[in-house]
Amino acid sequence: MRRRVRENVRRLTEDGGGGRLMEDEAARFYFEKHLFVTTVSLQSPPERETERFRGLILLPPMDSVNDGKLSAEGFCVAARAFADKWKRHNQLLPPWSWIPLINRTLIVPNKEEGYLSLEKIILSSLEEEADSSEKEVSTDDTILKITEEECLDVTAEDLESIDHTILVQNVEKEAHYYDFNVVYSASYRVPVLYFRGYCSGGQPLSLDVIKEDLPSGSVGLLLESKWTFITQEEHPYLNRPWFKLHPCGTEEWIKLLSAAGCQIPVELYLVSWFSVVGQVVGLRIPHEMLN
Amino acid sequence: MDEKESPQTILQFAPLNSSVDEGFWHSFSSLKLDKLGIDDSPISITGFYAPCSHPQVSNHLTLLSESLPSDDSIHGNRNKCPVPGILYNTNTVESFNKLDKQSLLKAEANKIWEDIQSGKALEDCALLSRFLVISFADLKKWSFRYWFAFPALVLDPPASLIELKPASEYFSTEEAESVSAACNDWRDSSATTDVPFFLVSISSDSKATIRHLKDFESRQGDDQKLLFGFYDPCHLPSNPGWPLRNYLALIRSRWNLESVCFFCYRESRGFADLNLSLVGQASLTLSSDGSAETVPNSVGWELNKGKRVPRSISLANSMDPTRLAVSACDLNLKLMRWRALPSLDLNVLSSVKCLLLGAGTLGCQVARTLMGWGIRNITFVDYGRVAMSNPVRQSLYTFEDCAGRGEFKAVAAVKSLNQIFPAVESSGVVMAIPMPGHPISSQEEESVLGDCNRLRDLVESHDAVFLLTDTRESRWLPSLLCANANKVAINAALGFDSYMVMRHGAGPTSLSDDMNKKDGQRLGCYFCNDVVAPQDSMTDRTLDQQCTVTRPGLAPIAGALAVELLVGVLQHPLGIYAKGDNSSSSNDDGSPLGILPHQIRGSISQFSQMTLLGQASNSCTACSETVVSEYRERGNSFILEVINHPTYLEDLTGLTELKKAANSFNLDWEDDDDIDDDDVAVDL
Known part of the structure; x- marks a missing residue:
């Protein structure tokens, strides 16, 4: 299996069109590594098992993914299956929730539409952020400066300084929160990971700060790799700028997975997909999810 | 704890x-x-x-x-x-x-x-x-x-704490199990999941029940333990969170209890977590008169990092439309780099400063295409005003710009660029370009020489110059200045249905560079192939000859090619020294964008286009070493002489001699006399 993956990678690397995508050495290495993990665990489940699974979610049998793309209906199925597996196997993180959307397309009134959301995740361990709160203070010149007098006139008049029932806390280390959304891209026909980071008070984190929170390898890898990069774009449903991992290459590398000898059942599409993209943002999925 | x-x-x-x-x-x-x-x-x-x-x-x-x-x-x-x-x-x-x-x-x-x-x-x-x-x-x-x-609401005197411990220690194992189950049910039911205050009663057989506060009276009597539960946002093992304060005020005021057992409900992954949750015992001092009339004092302004100051937040990055436009445009270019052109250097593009001489049909198209490539620094030079006939062809102007005498094109173009993309750094200079063969009086001398100096400064302060004016002779001085300062010059000219786009070679003084010694040849400029010096082409012409009457599709094509040519030069490892490729050239010397021709000529009447190569001429009236040295020595007095004496340049460069000798300089362009700027050469 491993050899086959390598050969596929090599083939893709050498041929003209797709080769360009993978020509980068670091990306190739990264890919081989992950493909191995993913494909080994993604061996098609025994037939009966698959059917049972399909029966459970009451859907007609779905085709496997060969071309790396996913239909909108397939996305809903895959999203449910992914969230379900995540809940069962991921003990450390809260579950993903499916955010349904009021249908906006008049053509197919009953078509389901929505996205997956995982909110308020604290990525980096709090102990590590010794002095990040210092940096936060000096954020932006455009913030209204608060003058001394304004602080004083409040203290003078209020009772709170003499209320001993208020616990005086040390200024807490600022935690960084992350929200993740998995949104279906109709134009690329693949899932897209959107994310954003913010401080406890709500101030959004800049990409530079976010990069410090990402796993140490991610940033360099993203810089060099040809399979994705972080960009900022308007969230298709929330209409505010979020960061996202660009979906240009998704189709190609999902294709690579299926070319490696294992057809990906639609239900497992998001699991395989997330096993790669999740690592970029520090969300590893447990091994059991891939079985 | x-x-x-x-x-x-x-x-x-x-x-x-x-x-x-x-x-x-x-x-x-x-x-x-x-x-x-x-x-x-x-x-x-x-x-x-x-x-x-x-x-x-x-x-x-x-x-x-x-x-x-x-x-x-x-x-x-x-x-x-x-x-x-x-x-x-x-x-x-x-x-x-x-x-x-x-x-x-x-x-x-x-x-x-x-x-x-x-x-x-x-x-x-x-x-x-x-x-x-x-x-x-x-x-x-x-x-x-x-x-x-x-x-x-402040309790006076304050409540005292008898004990506080993790709920898992407070409850027996059976109780803990039952409490967890009851809480999970409460949290799972859509009717109660968002009800943050509740009563937990535990019967003598360790069965826990959760009820609404309003059911306080109805439950009394049959339970062994009664706890006042609430959703506690606080994580500390040593203290309950803020919602307990008004809860205690309610308990004291409504039910007159002296001893209160409270349950700080906390959870993990959506389930009750009794290690994190706390149970505490507090004793309240009941007010003697039970005065419901007197409202207790209150506290509660939030501290900001321990200080009594307001908070502030800046969202310019996600709300400022200009910043959003910049990042969206950058994204497009990054995509191009990522997808098709991995070696594309976007920084070179965003930092290059372009000088556009002429803000007409060509100038407008060039500016738009430059912005498409992420080029942010654009200066226009033009002395004309927006006329009624302009907006339909000159894509930066609208009808409103024609009001009154018409806005200066250099001004209107800048305004328009800012409307298209607010992060652009654009400026406009209203100025005529001094031209050979258009003699001037001595009174005008000062202002014309002032213009010469301004133009020289502009060329020197930019990285690339586009020659987009509508006459041949107005391109002479800029060509000389670019050759002198060794700046990239891109030249575009239109005929009625044909066009010519070219890049000038490096200046003659750069010949000492190793780069050029290798080839020994520079690429020619606009004037290199001509055997006449530029002269007045506007007097004595009919209106349709004076105005550049061209097929409307030409300017967008030529303007776009001019920009693509510049981008090719900027991305080429040799830059201005890159040799001229033709269509059959293999692209080995590494420009990511493909071949980099010297000249492109095309004709709409034939729907054809070809690339051409011409080396610099030693007798060139604009870029030859003779002319550039003369300019360096004599400066403005040289320019004045050129302007006022039509034959001076030809004498200087030896063209006068040459013309007598032969007409072998004619290229194979007899058919192309539609290219207005070549007319003079072809008519010979």
């Missing part, structure tokens, strides 16, 4: 903290701009909170975009228990500072007190956590100043 167990310790509460989602400010900004205007009356809002779900981090009271009033009713869920609040938004920072914070807090505390007295708080217990926000939204800078208050 242990040291708190000694009796007579004052019960201390961990303050609640606020968190305002970016989405709230986005929605609030539109509400303010589209609907409220200067109306600053208080707005009812909804905050959300949930039990603590992380051993190291407390939960916050959060404002989301749905916190603002809307037609849809608010749906709480397990992670979003709705809490009523009120927002006082002021129109100025001064009025924000002048708000009487104590009175505002007191007013909200009174509402809480009234709800306790009336029993409303038993029906809808979220009323106990009522909150208040004051804010000032600076919508020009996308920054917001705000201050939360979580009004708490």
